[in-house]
Amino acid sequence: MRNKRPAYSDLMKEIREGKFVLTGELEPEKTTGLEEILVSARAMKPYVIAANVTDNPLAMAFMNSLVPSYVVQRDVGLETVYQMVIRDRNRLALLSDVLAAAHLGIKNILAISGDHTVLGDHKGALPVYDLDSAQFVYMLSKLIDEGVDLEGNEIHGKVPINVGIAANPNANPLEPEILKVERKTKIGADFIQTQTMFDIDLTKEFLKETERLNCPTLIGVFPLKSFGIADFFDKYIPGVSVPKDLLESMRKCKEEPDKEKRKMLYDEVNMEFFAPFIREIRKTTKAAGVHVMAVLYERILEPLVAETM
Amino acid sequence: MIITKQKPFEKIMEMTEPFGKLFVVGCGKCATVCQTGGENEVHGMVEKLSDKISGFTVVEEPCDLRLTRRDLKEHKETIAESDAVLVMNCGVGVQTIAEYTGKIALPALDTMFIGMTERIGRYYERCKACQDCILDETGGVCPIARCPKALLNGPCGGQVEGKCEVGEYKDDCAWVLIWKKLTEQDRLEEFTKFRPPRNHYTKILTTKLIS
Numbered sequence: 001m002r003n004k005r006p007a008y009s010d011l012m013k014e015i016r017e018g019k020f021v022l023t024g025e026l027e028p029e030k031t032t033g034l035e036e037i038l039v040s041a042r043a044m045k046p047y048v049i050a051a052n053v054t055d056n057p058l059a060m061a062f063m064n065s066l067v068p069s070y071v072v073q074r075d076v077g078l079e080t081v082y083q084m085v086i087r088d089r090n091r092l093a094l095l096s097d098v099l100a101a102a103h104l105g106i107k108n109i110l111a112i113s114g115d116h117t118v119l120g121d122h123k124g125a126l127p128v129y130d131l132d133s134a135q136f137v138y139m140l141s142k143l144i145d146e147g148v149d150l151e152g153n154e155i156h157g158k159v160p161i162n163v164g165i166a167a168n169p170n171a172n173p174l175e176p177e178i179l180k181v182e183r184k185t186k187i188g189a190d191f192i193q194t195q196t197m198f199d200i201d202l203t204k205e206f207l208k209e210t211e212r213l214n215c216p217t218l219i220g221v222f223p224l225k226s227f228g229i230a231d232f233f234d235k236y237i238p239g240v241s242v243p244k245d246l247l248e249s250m251r252k253c254k255e256e257p258d259k260e261k262r263k264m265l266y267d268e269v270n271m272e273f274f275a276p277f278i279r280e281i282r283k284t285t286k287a288a289g290v291h292v293m294a295v296l297y298e299r300i301l302e303p304l305v306a307e308t309m
Numbered sequence: 310m311i312i313t314k315q316k317p318f319e320k321i322m323e324m325t326e327p328f329g330k331l332f333v334v335g336c337g338k339c340a341t342v343c344q345t346g347g348e349n350e351v352h353g354m355v356e357k358l359s360d361k362i363s364g365f366t367v368v369e370e371p372c373d374l375r376l377t378r379r380d381l382k383e384h385k386e387t388i389a390e391s392d393a394v395l396v397m398n399c400g401v402g403v404q405t406i407a408e409y410t411g412k413i414a415l416p417a418l419d420t421m422f423i424g425m426t427e428r429i430g431r432y433y434e435r436c437k438a439c440q441d442c443i444l445d446e447t448g449g450v451c452p453i454a455r456c457p458k459a460l461l462n463g464p465c466g467g468q469v470e471g472k473c474e475v476g477e478y479k480d481d482c483a484w485v486l487i488w489k490k491l492t493e494q495d496r497l498e499e500f501t502k503f504r505p506p507r508n509h510y511t512k513i514l515t516t517k518l519i520s
């Protein structure tokens with residue numbers, strides 16, 4: 001078993017202190033502006049310890065995630081989790097971006113495979129996959145803990161970064177997923193962040209199966225801002241489906257013609273589903289916290305925190 | 310076997326359009342089995358392009374320079390008088406024939422992959438010629454050829470009920486197959502172990518094998 005890496009980030013510090021943490025999510029889009037991201041970051045700051053910044057999610061070509069990861073920390077004072085997919089960069093480019101991130105004061109990296117290019121908006125692109133996400137974690141461990149790159153060349157300066165990995169408790173069969181997570185925890189993951197969960201039993205089963213790995217886990221939840229988003233999520237996000245009842249409740253909200261009333265109805269449905277869900281996780285499991293992927297739906301955080309924390 | 314697919318005929322028409330006389334070369338091995346460039350297909354092509362054809366033949370194994378030389382010898386003059394050679398082979402055959410004849414070689418087929426034949430018309434990619442075979446560790450299932458991300462430490466989060474996110478969940482996730490095989494063989498330690506990044510240096514430099 002490898003030695004525990006120091007807690008470099010506030011996220012990691014709070015987890016190690018045993019606090020139940022909440023993290024948020026920011027999504028750069030096909031834009032050169034950061035105004036929306038900054039508005040979201042400011043809105044979520046009172047409720048979360050850190051925010052993930054997504055890296056071309058669903059293989060859509062957006063603004064890179066490093067710049068907003070940095071700007072959010074600098075201008076909003078909200079710590080970020082810099083998501084890095086291994087789909088779009090070979091080992092040279094990954095290393096370059098990690099060193100740049102260290103220079104810019106990024107303290108968390110989430111090392112992930114990324115959805116395949118054929119799912120995205122540039123379906124004809126050549127995907128890279130020089131390293132896989134486990135090998136990227138291996139490279140990060142070399143950089144962070146040993147101060148060398150994959151070839152053993154010395155890095156000048158420190159890389160004080162904590163490393164997160166993704167896991168999908170919805171995976172069926174689950175065992176290969178657990179074994180994969182185990183592999184990554186052994187080579188240098190500090191925390192696990194799960195795919196969106198709607199099923200409390202699956203969440204608990206995953207936590208039980210991974211308890212022996214002794215790696216703090218943030219359970220992903222995705223409050224659904226609108227029926228359109230719920231429907232899209234259900235249809236197009238690999239490995240996730242929205243429970244039929246929840247989807248039906250969202251569909252009913254959509255029928256409300258008044259915009260403000262509709263928003264309230266959506267919020268009610270979300271609170272009814274997610275508040276007990278998060279409370280259950282907090283009270284009955286050893287999860288380190290919850291990763292709330294409420295992209296552009298920050299208004300749900302206030303009641304959610306009030307009801308669950 | 311090298312799996313090939315015939316280009317759409319319109320594409321072949323377009324490609325051959327600038328040339329007057331064409332000599333057609335088929336393949337007696339893989340393209341014969343795939344029914345893309347064997348005797349029947351060569352005859353079919355000759356019939357369709359009849360007014361342009363100077364001659365035709367099927368080389369036993371066009372990827373072998375020796376057999377190409379042997380089988381094309383008797384057609385030397387006809388080929389010399391032709392404007393181009395229409396080659397119903399994989400990319401290796403096209404290049405061998407281009408090299409031997411010195412003629413403009415036109416590929417009538419697209420080379421798909423190194424594959425397994427289930428029956429005619431059903432082929433499955435099984436090898437990427439990665440030069441570093443680990444099938445002993447992966448229960449006989451190749452993650453380089455069969456995982457669209459070529460992961461050495463899979464599965465990724467894109468497997469749903471054992472199916473892959475690429476291709477709308479119709480194909481098996483290679484890493485779930487590997488896990489099943491290694492479980493059956495009671496060799497799960499091969500699954501759990503970490504495989505470090507590959508060294509692509511040798512592969513990049515190795516484009517020939519000479520002993």
